[in-house]
Amino acid sequence: MKALQDLEIFVLTSETGSLSAAARRLDLTPAATSAALKRLEAELGAALFVRSTRSLRLTPQGELFLAHCRQALATLGAGRDAIAGGGNLQGTLQLSLPSDLGRHQLLGWLDDFQQRHPGVTLRVQLSDRMADVYRQPVDLAIRYGVPGDSSLIAVPLAADNRRILCAAPAYLQRAGVPQQPDDLRQHNCLCFQLGEQVHQRWQFFRYGVAHSVQVGGNRVSDDGDAVRHWALAGYGIAYKSALDVLPDLHAGRLVALCQPWLGEPAPLHMMCADRRLLNPVVQALRHYLGERLQAFITHYRGGQVATPSTEVHP
Incomplete structure (x- = not known):
């Protein structure tokens, strides 16, 4: 699908800041990646990058289109994986986790989640800084508190936490x-x-x-x-x-x-940029983490x- 590949080239170029780096990742020639970007810009009627001899940077139109591109690729990828997996959970999920809870609880729970769903690949960042789910390669951020950006989709995992x-x-x-x-x-x-x-x-x-x-x-x-x-x-x-x-x-x-x-x-939320990213893998992870958190709270709250x-x- 040439149109899909053009979108992948655009996203990779924006992440690497280099046509040649994107070309290497996709096993294409620099000329082919350049042609794909020109083709995409012609279809949109807008310049996506400001080009110089040393670098590329996104135009305002490019930044706006990038968020929609990532959402579209995630949705298409989930559909493709669902067909290939015959109903089993398949796909890559990029997560940003809080440092303390991530290291001491969530990583172990994610190990168990992958054992249950071996077709799922996880890419995990551990940081207490709020991930930019619009511009960074992150599908979901698990964070404490209510998001300041009202456009984010925040799904509660532990709403009563303090x-x-x-x-x-x-x-x-x-x-x-x-x-x-x-x-x-x-x-x-x-x-x-x-x-x-x-x-x-x-x-x-x-x-x-x-x-x-x-x-x-x-x-x-x-x-x-x-x-x-x-x-x-x-x-x-x-x-x-x-x-x-x-x-x-x-x-x-x-x-x-x-x-x-x-x-x-200090409510714990699972945050993403768009409801369309709440695919079957995300929904399964949400249900699983909700159950583990509830069991965790019940176990320790029940003791001295x-x-x-x-x-x-x-």
Whole structure:
């Protein structure tokens, strides 16, 4: 299908920034890839790239068309794989996962998912930065919080998840146990950074009323796994998603603090750019992860969670 190949050439050229690199990936000549792009531009009546002797960059029209191209190729690929697989799940899924939950829970669950569906290929990125599902080669991003971009499709995986204030027993024995959120001003707080913004205003809820506290500390990271590592090592107090720390709380490695106060909502979502990307593979993964998360929460919520009154004697 020449029209389909023209779209693949366009997407690969935009990702590599080079006609020759795209040609090598598709086992074509540079002349053939150049002809395909000219043919596509003629059909659209718009220039897709600004060309110079050293580089290519997308025009505004090219950036707009790129998002639609990726969606179209994903949909066509899913259809082609469904026909080839005779009803079995087939296809490649590109995922962006949060650092902490991804490393310690999701990767193991994805191993099991692939054993159940050997026709599925996964390409995984681990990062707490919000993936640009329009421009990056990512089909789905699993992230905490409500997406700021209202055009994204956000499918809930753990809608009731919240943050939990926690620290290691060793830190609390050394520095004391905060009894209320305002006490955090006298503690070393381990902060998370997203982009250029450091999350230093921590919000709590009690009796339906929100209360914010400006915190500070000597350690900041853009990696949630690093913040959890520091908390376990006794360097300070962390404000983590419950899904990240439930096993540590259950085992007593971390202690939940200021329990009468509820932490900030931190719903876990599966995000994509378009509903047409919710193909059978994605739907199966959504159902599977939803079941695993529910079992995970039920298991750890049903057990004893360490609290200062039972674990710490400052």
